[in-house]
Amino acid sequence: MTDPAHPTHVSRRAVLAGLAAAPALTTAATPAAAETAAMGAAEQAQAALKEAKGTKLVLLGTAAGPVPGRKRAMTSHVMVSNGTAYVLDCGLGVTDQFARTGISFHALKSIFITHHHADHNIEYGPLLVIGWIQGMPRDVRAFGPPPLKQMTEDFLRAYKTTIDFWAEDLKMTPLAAVDVTEVAQAGPVMQDDNVKVTAAIVQHPPVTPALAYRFDFKDRSIAFSGDTAPTEAVAQLAKGADVLVHETMYVPALESYLREQIAKGRPVKFEPYMAHMHADHTPVEDVGRIAQEAGVKTLVLSHLTPAIDSISDETWRAPAAKSFSGEIIVARDLMVV
Numbered sequence: 001m002t003d004p005a006h007p008t009h010v011s012r013r014a015v016l017a018g019l020a021a022a023p024a025l026t027t028a029a030t031p032a033a034a035e036t037a038a039m040g041a042a043e044q045a046q047a048a049l050k051e052a053k054g055t056k057l058v059l060l061g062t063a064a065g066p067v068p069g070r071k072r073a074m075t076s077h078v079m080v081s082n083g084t085a086y087v088l089d090c091g092l093g094v095t096d097q098f099a100r101t102g103i104s105f106h107a108l109k110s111i112f113i114t115h116h117h118a119d120h121n122i123e124y125g126p127l128l129v130i131g132w133i134q135g136m137p138r139d140v141r142a143f144g145p146p147p148l149k150q151m152t153e154d155f156l157r158a159y160k161t162t163i164d165f166w167a168e169d170l171k172m173t174p175l176a177a178v179d180v181t182e183v184a185q186a187g188p189v190m191q192d193d194n195v196k197v198t199a200a201i202v203q204h205p206p207v208t209p210a211l212a213y214r215f216d217f218k219d220r221s222i223a224f225s226g227d228t229a230p231t232e233a234v235a236q237l238a239k240g241a242d243v244l245v246h247e248t249m250y251v252p253a254l255e256s257y258l259r260e261q262i263a264k265g266r267p268v269k270f271e272p273y274m275a276h277m278h279a280d281h282t283p284v285e286d287v288g289r290i291a292q293e294a295g296v297k298t299l300v301l302s303h304l305t306p307a308i309d310s311i312s313d314e315t316w317r318a319p320a321a322k323s324f325s326g327e328i329i330v331a332r333d334l335m336v337v
């Protein structure tokens, strides 16, 4: 999502909120059914991680946009390599979804943010505080665009009293600071015993910088587009990677939603709205083309726009498969790749 301050973005937010409520086009699940489904996915993820030999990626949240109450959570991921966990993006739900994987908070060493939209960063602070109480190492590191340092300091300042109550009560060392590295340009981000991380600048106006990341583990390389219009920068960054997780927009479904909303009298202008979406996001056809150019083995379609369960996997996959010859996975929450 882009800046809601812009008029077209106000419309877009209204549209997305409306879309979430459109009964005809969403799969209504009873709370009990949703809970069962979530339990099943969590158990499957835990089993897959238990059996895993090498580095694994768990898709924690796979929906685009800041819309609560959907089956899919907002964007977040965790990679596990050699017992160490790396979180990428912190949309609403990241803490619960992380916990559902069964990965210990002790394993969480690094957090990466692609860009400062709420569907990617809103639960960053809560993940730190809940993570801390659950045993996250206090030397956890965070990486992302400016002003991540200030955001982190401000959040911990705002929650100082809350943190101190537990610290005193439970005889814990308070979470007073987090080591933050701001990333404002393309190039190397960090390196540790497991992974080398590189960033690229992508096209997501007016958000600057908006980042894509590549994680080169010893056994596997995983690249993430972040939110972006189609860009050569992602194809270059993901060159030869094992996995590319790319944001994906299915234009026909988005357009029919939009038309339906306009017919219902919502103050949305079709042309500027779609122009904005094309300036900021990538149609699935282009995702396939970029993945093919990058020569990745596996393409994961995620950050789905619109995030509607009635769109079949095949509908998502087919346009990408026109130009991409590798494996295509349509992301689901808690899927292990």
Ligand SMILES: [Zn+2]
Pocket (backbone or CB within 6 Å): 001, 064, 065, 075, 117, 119, 120, 227, 303
């Ligand atoms: Zn987004």
Ligand SMILES: [Zn+2]
Pocket (backbone or CB within 6 Å): 001, 002, 115, 117, 204, 227
């Ligand atoms: Zn965004």
